[in-house]
Amino acid sequence: MDADGNFDVVIFGTGITESIAAAALSKAGLKVAHLDSNAYYGGDEASLTLEELAQWADSRQPAAAQTSPYLSEQRNKFTSITRSSTIPDHPRQYSVSLAPSLITSVGPLITSLVSSGVSRYGGYRLLERVGLYDSAVGIRNVPGSKEDVFKSQEMSLLDKRRLMRFLMFASGDFEDKKELLGHQDSPFIEFLRTAFSLGKEVSEAIAYALAFCTSSTDPTLTALQRLRSYLRSSGRYGSSPFLVGHYGGLGEIAQGFCRVSAVNSGVYILDRPIRSIISSSNSVENTATPTGDFSPSRRDKYVVELEDFPEPMTADLIISSASLLPEGLRETAHFLPQQTSSTVLSRARCIAIIDRPISFPTSLRADEDPSPEPASVADTNPVPSVDNSPVDTSVVVFPPSSLEGGSSTSAVHAFITGQGSMSAPQGKYIVYLSVPMDETQDTLPETILNPYLDAILSLTVSPSPEASIPPTPLFTLFYAEHPSERTQSTSTENKSSTVLVSPPISTALSETSDAASDAAEVLFFKAIEILKARRREAWTVREGSVEAGSGGDVFEELKFWPPLDGDPEEEAGEW
Amino acid sequence: MSKQLQFKLVLLGESAVGKSSLVLRFVKDQFDDYRESTIGAAFLTQTVALDDGTTVKFEIWDTAGQERYKSLAPMYYRNANCAVVVYDITQSSSLDKARNWIRELQRQADPSIIIALCGNKSDLAARRQVTQEEAQKYAEEEGLMWAETSAKSGDGVADIFTAIAKKLPTTAQPAARAGAARAGAATGRAGVDLNKQNAATSNDPCNC
Ligand SMILES: Nc1nc2c(ncn2[C@@H]2O[C@H](COP(=O)(O)OP(=O)(O)O)[C@@H](O)[C@H]2O)c(=O)[nH]1
Ligand SMILES: [Mg+2]
Numbered sequence: 001m002d003a004d005g006n007f008d009v010v011i012f013g014t015g016i017t018e019s020i021a022a023a024a025l026s027k028a029g030l031k032v033a034h035l036d037s038n039a040y041y042g043g044d045e046a047s048l049t050l051e052e053l054a055q056w057a058d059s060r061q062p063a064a065a066q067t068s069p070y071l072s073e074q075r076n077k078f079t080s081i082t083r084s085s086t087i088p089d090h091p092r093q094y095s096v097s098l099a100p101s102l103i104t105s106v107g108p109l110i111t112s113l114v115s116s117g118v119s120r121y122g123g124y125r126l127l128e129r130v131g132l133y134d135s136a137v138g139i140r141n142v143p144g145s146k147e148d149v150f151k152s153q154e155m156s157l158l159d160k161r162r163l164m165r166f167l168m169f170a171s172g173d174f175e176d177k178k179e180l181l182g183h184q185d186s187p188f189i190e191f192l193r194t195a196f197s198l199g200k201e202v203s204e205a206i207a208y209a210l211a212f213c214t215s216s217t218d219p220t221l222t223a224l225q226r227l228r229s230y231l232r233s234s235g236r237y238g239s240s241p242f243l244v245g246h247y248g249g250l251g252e253i254a255q256g257f258c259r260v261s262a263v264n265s266g267v268y269i270l271d272r273p274i275r276s277i278i279s280s281s282n283s284v285e286n287t288a289t290p291t292g293d294f295s296p297s298r299r300d301k302y303v304v305e306l307e308d309f310p311e312p313m314t315a316d317l318i319i320s321s322a323s324l325l326p327e328g329l330r331e332t333a334h335f336l337p338q339q340t341s342s343t344v345l346s347r348a349r350c351i352a353i354i355d356r357p358i359s360f361p362t363s364l365r366a367d368e369d370p371s372p373e374p375a376s377v378a379d380t381n382p383v384p385s386v387d388n389s390p391v392d393t394s395v396v397v398f399p400p401s402s403l404e405g406g407s408s409t410s411a412v413h414a415f416i417t418g419q420g421s422m423s424a425p426q427g428k429y430i431v432y433l434s435v436p437m438d439e440t441q442d443t444l445p446e447t448i449l450n451p452y453l454d455a456i457l458s459l460t461v462s463p464s465p466e467a468s469i470p471p472t473p474l475f476t477l478f479y480a481e482h483p484s485e486r487t488q489s490t491s492t493e494n495k496s497s498t499v500l501v502s503p504p505i506s507t508a509l510s511e512t513s514d515a516a517s518d519a520a521e522v523l524f525f526k527a528i529e530i531l532k533a534r535r536r537e538a539w540t541v542r543e544g545s546v547e548a549g550s551g552g553d554v555f556e557e558l559k560f561w562p563p564l565d566g567d568p569e570e571e572a573g574e575w
Numbered sequence: 576m577s578k579q580l581q582f583k584l585v586l587l588g589e590s591a592v593g594k595s596s597l598v599l600r601f602v603k604d605q606f607d608d609y610r611e612s613t614i615g616a617a618f619l620t621q622t623v624a625l626d627d628g629t630t631v632k633f634e635i636w637d638t639a640g641q642e643r644y645k646s647l648a649p650m651y652y653r654n655a656n657c658a659v660v661v662y663d664i665t666q667s668s669s670l671d672k673a674r675n676w677i678r679e680l681q682r683q684a685d686p687s688i689i690i691a692l693c694g695n696k697s698d699l700a701a702r703r704q705v706t707q708e709e710a711q712k713y714a715e716e717e718g719l720m721w722a723e724t725s726a727k728s729g730d731g732v733a734d735i736f737t738a739i740a741k742k743l744p745t746t747a748q749p750a751a752r753a754g755a756a757r758a759g760a761a762t763g764r765a766g767v768d769l770n771k772q773n774a775a776t777s778n779d780p781c782n783c
Contacts (some may be wrong), residue, residue, distance in 0.1 A: 039645075041648050076600055091611075092682065092683065108767065113769055114769055114770060117617060119769035119770055120617070120770070121617075121650060123654075123766045123767075124766060124767045124769060125766050125767055237767045237769075238767070243767055243769075246766070247649075247650070247653065252650055255648035255649070255650035255651075256650060258641075258648060259617070259639055259641070259650070259651065260617070260649065262639035262640055262641045263616065263617050265638045266643050267640070267643075267644075268640075268643075268644060268646035269644040269646060270644065270646040271645055271646075274646075294666055309644075472582065
């Protein structure tokens, strides 16, 4: 921070979207102050130790003693919270994500990670398995690629041919294909059955386990687009299209982006609530133009004061997460719209700790694909390598109506991960469950998700054949997460506002990470646009000229991520 | 080719004790009185050649100023093989801060982490507030390495890094690149290096 505490941008909230935006803005040469009233990074996408998670949950209980504008907003956003009263041993060895998510191997977040250099900070692993729950047999393997389809011993030749035809279609440019015409908005499941004559089982596997549809009515076009991006992702780092970030994923990744911002002179202040924000309409000094005229101009600046912090900060622009937006700025803020069409829904969520791995039927493992290149279709190896080590990181998909006592309309994607993603101690696994919930019904998240948790437990490997004690979770937390209520308060859109609020992002397992990167990119360019106009105005005032672009040259042809400097290995060199 | 091992080294300690200056002295053999806080590098590397022919390559992480307002992320010191915790011998309060960091590392970091306590600005011994005895006694109690350094004169800087290099277990699984292989070491399974395509099965121990 310079001596006067002057910044171009002050950002409230270190959630994944704001953190990516902070890194990009700092790299573009702007002075950024990045603040959070939490003591931890990551906001609503934080990765927390079990102790921190318990505290997080307790402070969001409606009756909790402590209060602040932020906490009361959080108490509207997170409701119906119930947790186990005891916390398992070694609570600090857990990194639990508030926003569990898979990262597509080809997509906006990966691009941001690699282009910003953040990928060098942390670790990632491949998602090992995706399985489909079947009450009769337990877990059915899902063919994740054309090679899997070919190798499958469960499918008839006719089914294989139909499925291959569909996969070819789905990985290509299907937008103008005749098969899709008129069906863009019809339910994807129906489309699979009618346009490609696929059977019920295969259709369900495609819709819920490959395209990650969350309901039987998900529209065809968006499902196909998702599926295409997943199909194109497989093979980049291994046969699975998905990666899982170490130490709780997005919360850790947010810290990486914040570090990139700090390395580019971003200033970080955590654990300090905002005391006040004043918008000062400073009259910029009137300066004589060459013709002797005066051209007065008004430049609004924000003056931000924090609790326990001596120096006030000034900024031309404020960016805020919806959660941390100070109430006083709500009227004038510009709430950026969501980037994808699917609406952000309320979700019932469960986080459980278990001490047994999930038992999958054997097959080739995604992260142990022996061929360096994706296997060619002709290369059929009939003997899959058998691996008996437990599956660490996986997804178990429950299609609608697949589970007694479960939802008949929504699919549930259970995400299970353990020590392999550095998020749990050895032998322990975190189970994340979530399902969109109908807010008009007042069923508790615990009631909605308990059947799924029981089913997951029944799919675990029992420690010995005789052990008849039913497995129980070591810890559970259930809660409901709602879209932020902090949205545009009036019908006006405040398009020229200098307070930007991050767009809402999808909370679906396979969508959150890419949505955050897209949202950050929108924030970045909007911020640049505003600051550019500001600079031009300031320059005009100083020079008394309106020559196009003069003041904004620094921002011409700006990219979200400029090329990285040389390899850090060579940066210092050996001497 | 001789054996090269790579380790992550992090700097910790209160603002202005001279962390960035120590790195600059060690990596570039420079010192700058007026340099503005932390420079724009995510991490720097420097190699130390040991007598037995082994070279130890340090991947050195500076704080990027994030220690200033309690905002150093846990990610920063995760997977660190060694930490240099710095205090300023002319500021007794900076030793208290160093103690807090050491406690934090003992709670959070890998138990095998090597911690060196480093009393910097030894060229300003005339204004000394922390005695050598006090610091050394504390270091002994906690099982830490200890030395006094001056980033300004260079005294003791190379020595402390070399001592750390010698102490690092030569059998430990170091990282080929940040993150990727290191994670694999802990789990027995290869992680994924995002900068290399289809590298899932690569466990090349050395990127030379
Ligand atoms: N006299 C003296 N000054 C030092 C020494 N090391 C650093 N400084 C000065 O202390 C100030 C803070 O140093 P810096 O490396 O930025 O500290 P950091 O905040 O811990 O990274 C700078 O003005 C340095 O020039 C030293 O060994 N002796
Ligand atoms: Mg520094």
